[in-house]
Each structure stands twice: as structure tokens, then as C-alpha cells.
Amino acid sequence: xxxxxxxxxxxxxxxxxxxxxxxxxxxxxxxxxxxxxxxxxxxxxxxxxxxxxxxxxxxxxxxxxxxxxxxxxxxxxxxxxxxxxxxxxxxxxxxxxxxxxxxxxxxxxxxxxxxxxxxxxxxxxxxxxxxxxxxxxxxxxxxxxxxxxxxxxxxxxxxxxxxxxxxxxxxxxxxxxxxxxxxxxxxxxxxxxxxxxxxxxxxxxxxxxxxxxxxxxxxxxxxxxxxxxxxxxxxxxxxxxxxxxxxxxxxxxxxxxxxxxxxxxxxxxxxxxxxxxxx
Amino acid sequence: xxxxxxxxxxxxxxxxxxxxxxxxxxxxxxxxxxxxxxxxxxxxxxxxxxxxxxxxxxxxxxxxxxxxxxxxxxxxxxxxxxxxxxxxxxxx
Numbered sequence: 001x002x003x004x005x006x007x008x009x010x011x012x013x014x015x016x017x018x019x020x021x022x023x024x025x026x027x028x029x030x031x032x033x034x035x036x037x038x039x040x041x042x043x044x045x046x047x048x049x050x051x052x053x054x055x056x057x058x059x060x061x062x063x064x065x066x067x068x069x070x071x072x073x074x075x076x077x078x079x080x081x082x083x084x085x086x087x088x089x090x091x092x093x094x095x096x097x098x099x100x101x102x103x104x105x106x107x108x109x110x111x112x113x114x115x116x117x118x119x120x121x122x123x124x125x126x127x128x129x130x131x132x133x134x135x136x137x138x139x140x141x142x143x144x145x146x147x148x149x150x151x152x153x154x155x156x157x158x159x160x161x162x163x164x165x166x167x168x169x170x171x172x173x174x175x176x177x178x179x180x181x182x183x184x185x186x187x188x189x190x191x192x193x194x195x196x197x198x199x200x201x202x203x204x205x206x207x208x209x210x211x212x213x214x215x216x217x218x219x220x221x222x223x224x225x226x227x228x229x230x231x232x233x234x235x236x237x238x239x240x241x242x243x244x245x246x247x248x249x250x251x252x253x254x255x256x257x258x259x260x261x262x263x264x265x266x267x268x269x270x271x272x273x274x275x276x277x278x279x
Numbered sequence: 280x281x282x283x284x285x286x287x288x289x290x291x292x293x294x295x296x297x298x299x300x301x302x303x304x305x306x307x308x309x310x311x312x313x314x315x316x317x318x319x320x321x322x323x324x325x326x327x328x329x330x331x332x333x334x335x336x337x338x339x340x341x342x343x344x345x346x347x348x349x350x351x352x353x354x355x356x357x358x359x360x361x362x363x364x365x366x367x368x369x370x371x
Binding site: 011014015018019124128129131132161162163164165177181 | 312
């Protein structure tokens with residue numbers, strides 16, 4: 001196996017572990033340990049593990065803990081090669097004994113009562129940095145010529161920078177800001193712009209507040225859907241609905257224009273209707 | 280009894296304040312979907328954003344579970360977004 005391919009697979013195992021739940025963490029952990037044990041890596045592994053005693057390291061670290069759960073800390077050596085070697089030995093052990101991973105992470109990476117939280121902490125603080133440093137170590141030894149991008153991401157084809165907007169709607173209050181946030185996240189700019197224009201037109205149409213809020217809530221629901229990535233499946237009703245939504249930017253723009261032109265008349269209609277029926 | 284009720288009322292008021300502070304834009308994170316380290320940094324950044332916004336209410340019995348739920352929700356969101364970006368990358 002080429003080193004690019006091997007490190008890409010190691011990267012995939014780490015990504016799977018990062019996203020794993022309590023029921024699923026064992027498989028990527030075992031896979032990672034298997035990949036690290038690949039014959040192509042034997043010579044580097046032997047160099048890293050030389051003279052190290054994992055049990056002694058763990059026993060010494062266990063001595064740091066008090067009576068409180070999760071108060072133990074790992075006593076890493078100063079030598080970076082030894083750190084990498086101990087981490088490698090540890091991951092091998094965790095891969096062979098996934099149940100021990102629970103105990104170990106609870107002891108040294110305690111992150112609340114949920115077991116998976118400690119496994120995630122172990123993954124984030126130990127396994128992910130290890131995978132990065134291990135690759136750097138091996139590639140430095142092999143002097144493999146790869147681009148600096150490959151060095152950071154496991155030999156993937158290209159870097160994929162992804163934006164993720166965090167906004168919280170904790171009440172039923174609909175706001176233009178929420179809608180704007182949602183449409184900005186939309187992968188389809190045409191539908192995003194059309195929905196934003198529609199929301200503006202509704203807000204400025206002078207409609208009774210209740211009606212305006214109701215309509216904006218509906219736009220918000222559409223904006224939420226449009227902000228999601230297209231469904232992965234090529235066929236199916238969900239994909240068809242999503243496609244229908246994003247292909248209707250022109251239709252939505254026409255509704256916005258109508259609202260702008262006839263907003264005052266519409267507002268009058270709603271006011272009359274509301275007062276007539278006591279709404 | 281009254282003391283307990285007062286406390287409950289105070290906690291509810293505090294929870295309402297926390298929810299008001301949480302409403303709206305929290306922030307944006309950027310990450311490389313192929314890089315576990317970059318994804319981890321993004322997850323930690325979101326966690327910090329939430330703590331900065333309402334972390335001071337963490338001892339409130341109503342707010343504490345919401346903090347955890349939000350962190351979990353956005354963690355899942357980042358991982359999902361990263362997985363989608365990787366799939367898109369494979370298609371290209």
C-alpha cells in the first residue's frame with residue numbers, strides 16, 4: 001500500500017472514531033490499531049517503541065489520582081519520540097481491548113458521566129494529535145515528497161474548508177436576522193436571495209403583525225430547508241422536494257414583487273377581515 | 280415551602296435571561312472537512328462560544344441541560360457538515 005493511501009485510511013479511521021457513538025467506537029478504534037500495525041510501518045514503530053514500557057507508564061500515571069473520579073493525569077516524558085511511542089503502544093492496547101478504552105478514558109480523560117464523552121475527549125486530546133504527529137514522524141523519516149496539504153490531512157485530494165454558522169432560535173419569535181442567517185448558509189445562492197427578498201417584502205408590506213409573523217415563520221421553515229445541503233440520495237421524494245424548492249427561486253421572486261406592489265392593498269384586506277371576524 | 284418556590288421562580292427568571300442571551304447568531308466556524316484536528320478545533324470553538332454566551336448559568340437546573348444539548352447538537356452538526364463536504368469532494 002502506498003504511504004498516501006495508508007495515511008488516508010488512518011485519517012478515515014480517526015474521522016470515524018471522532019464521529020462514533022458509544023455503540024460504534026470499537027470498530028474504528030480497532031481499525032486504527034490494525035492500520036498502525038501495517039507491515040510498511042513496522043520499522044518506524046519499532047524505533048518509536050524502543051525501550052518503552054506502557055504498563056509502567058500507566059501505573060505511574062495512576063498514582064497521580066486522588067479519590068475523585070477522573071483526577072488522574074498521564075505523566076508524559078519530555079522526549080517527543082517517547083511520547084509518540086507510548087501513544088502508539090496505548091492505541092495498540094486500546095484497539096485490542098476496546099473495553100479498556102472506556103476504563104482508561106474515564107480515568108484520564110474524564111468528561112462527565114456519559115461514557116462516550118470521555119471517549120471523545122480521549123480521541124480529541126490524544127488520538128487525533130497522535131495521528132497528525134505520527135504521520136509527520138514517518139514522512140520525515142521516509143523523506144517522502146508530498147505537498148504540505150497532504151501532510152496535514154491524510155493525503156486527501158484537496159482541502160475542503162467548510163463554514164458552519166451557529167445560530168440559535170430558542171423561541172417562536174421569528175426574526176429577519178434568523179432568516180438572513182439561514183439563507184446565507186444555503187448552498188444555493190439563488191434560493192437564498194429569493195427567500196431573503198420575500199422575507200423583506202413581507203416585513204415591509206405593512207401587514208397586520210400576526211399575519212406578517214405567520215408568513216415570516218413559513219419563510220423561515222423554507223429557509224431552514226434551503227440552508228441544508230442537498231440530500232445525498234440521487235433519487236427519492238426527499239431529493240425531489242428539495243430540488244423543487246431550490247428550483248423555484250424565480251417563482252418566489254415573483255411573489256416578492258407582487259407583495260411589494262400590492263402590499264398596502266393586501267394589508268387593508270387583512271385588516272378588514274381581521275376586524276370583521278374578530279381575529 | 281415558600282423558600283423553595285422563590286428559588287424556583289428565581290431559577291426560571293434566570294433561565295429566561297439565559298435564553299434571551301442565547302437567541303440569535305452565536306458565531307461561525309471554519310474547518311477542513313478532511314482534517315480531524317481542524318474539525319476538533321471547530322467543535323471546541325463552538326463549545327466555547329456557547330459557554331461564553333450562557334456558561335455563567337451552568338449551575339441553573341434548567342439551563343445546564345440546554346448547554347449540554349446545544350453543544351451536542353452543534354457537534355453533530357459540524358460532523359455531519361464535514362461528512363457531507365467529504366462526500367461532495369469525492370464526487371468532484
